[in-house]
Amino acid sequence: MIHYDIHTIRADFPILKTKVNGHPLVYLDNGATTQKPLTVIKAITDYYTQINSNVHRGVHHLSQLATDAYEVTRKKVKEYLNAANEYEIILTNGTTHSINLVATCYGKQFVNEGDEIIISAMEHHSNIVPWQMLCEERKAKLKVIPINDLGELDMDAYRSLLNERVKLVAVTYVSNTLGTLNPIKEIIDLAHHYAVPVLVDAAQAIQHLSIDVQALDVDFLAFSGHKMYGPTGVGVLFGKEKWLEQMPPYQGGGDMIKEVTFEKTTYNELPFKFEAGTPNIEAGICLGTAIDYIDTIGLNNIALYEAELLKYAIKQLREIEELRFIGEAKERCSVLSFLIKDVHPYDVGVILDKLGVAVRTGHHCTQPLMDRFGIPGTVRASIAMYNTKEDIDRLVAAVKKATSMLL
Structure with missing residues (x-):
């Protein structure tokens, strides 16, 4: 013990x-949402009573404090995942947002008629519906890894689904319904043999398991703050730099641009290219507090x-x-x-x-x-x-x- x-x-x-x-x-x-420790609750109050301001573009004192606190969370997430670079950490509003971002942006750039996307039979709707929508739009095919009666992936079937037409594999790390812990490293290695990138839904894993994105060699990884003792309305998309650089932005607006004219817009550098508009600042800062709490234990x-x-x-x-x-x-x-x-x-x-x-x-x-x-x-x-x-x-x-x- x-x-x-x-x-x-x-x-x-x-x-x-x-x-x-x-x-x-x-x-x-x-599995639906975790409760919040006093440190996170206090951090929410402290934000609104001490540094409430918009981030990134303000020159005044409060804006600089809020920006610094918000960007500290990005650094903490980078360290929590052992990512290579802070700019590979995209702050989103949750796992669903993160997966939809990849389905839209990666799909627009890389998926065409006749291509295939692989998911598994145990996926949450958030890791099914975006890929269905992409396949309908691009005239691609959605393939599903079956499971056995114990709720385990049929890895032989998975191997047989991989081929040169597959453009992405999207699977859950831990099933939100069955609790199945999937062999993610093997899934990734098999996909990479065909040069196929892998997205992992880590919403049910991030608070339970140590995840090293470099050791896994995962291409995309998504999770939500509220599953790991943080606030609702904030999440993370980790993406390898090589993919994020090639993908077009998800939304247009403030902060994701370098220069705008009526003739042409130049997009911002990573990670801001994918972070249009005012974020959920309080939740982003307090996600960092939740990570600190987990680290203390x-x-x-x-x-x-x-x-x-x-x-x-x-x-x-x-x-x-x-x-x-x-x-x-x-x-x-x-x-x-x-x-x-x-x-x-x-x-x-x-x-x-x-x-x-x-x-x-x-x-x-x-x-x-x-x-x-x-x-x-x-x-x-x-x-x-x-x-x-x-x-x-x-x-x-x-x-x-x-x-x-x-x-």
């Missing part, structure tokens, strides 16, 4: 003291603690005879999806909420995955650094109570 001061960590998250229907809150909906410590907690949760839930897991990949991370016989997941979720246990129910924006398993949805419990074995015990007791009421 690692040394991990869970009581101190939990004290940093005031919302965990909330009571729901008279019960202490057990928050297990971290240590991502490796968090990963070890959460792995132990996930193992405990699987063991305890497996003892419920009527429960079946959806997704039992050998390599898993942070997420548990399950059903109680044929009971609709919504009904289970309502009872759990009455007992103070917050989970997510439904298709989790992965409807094709639900179709693959022939189910309407699942009950999903997702773990964060501040959860405890007591939280898991409360979940198990609540599921048992729901089972006795619904069957």
Whole structure:
């Protein structure tokens, strides 16, 4: 057992003291969004009370302070990912924005009629729909890596899909529904054998795993701040310089230009070419605060603690005879999806909420995955650094109570 001061960590998250229907809150909906520590909450207040101003173009004192604080986050993200350059870090409003940016800009430059894009059967809608839209626009084909009954990618099928017509592979690092931890390095290496770039949706991985974009040799990587204890409305797109330089801008407006005349516009250098308009300044600054918080605990410590907690949760839930897991990949991370016989997941979720246990129910924006398993949805419990074995015990007791009421 690692040394991990869970009581101190939990004290940093005031919302965990909330009571729901008279019960202490057990928050297990971290895959949807994580709670925020006091340092992040204070940083939000400090921004608006001390340095609120627009960034990048102001010469006055407050604007310079805001710009410096905003750009510090870019440096922190660069170090968090071990990116080669700060200008490879594009600040966006979230994973969805980041993926759409690549689908639009890379697609416009590199995808043509008859080309192919590869995704997987376990993707979030945000990593399906943009590629569908691109394929419809460019008359390209969307190919899907199938999964087995455990919720693992069929890597032999993936190998067979790769060919000279493929222009991009877009896959999730960790399934938001199944918790499957995909073999990302192998996926990237196989694609690069055909000189095919890879985009990784790291929204469900960034807060749980150490990610080194240079070691992975990944071409694009997207994630959201609110999944890693930061504010909503901010995210990141990492992109290799060689791709970002070739891609046209995503939006036109202020900050993404060098010079504008009515005859011609010259675009700004990286990263500003892809950051048109006033950003979500407060959220961008406070994403840096969230990274600082994670660093004080240590991502490796968090990963070890959460792995132990996930193992405990699987063991305890497996003892419920009527429960079946959806997704039992050998390599898993942070997420548990399950059903109680044929009971609709919504009904289970309502009872759990009455007992103070917050989970997510439904298709989790992965409807094709639900179709693959022939189910309407699942009950999903997702773990964060501040959860405890007591939280898991409360979940198990609540599921048992729901089972006795619904069957």
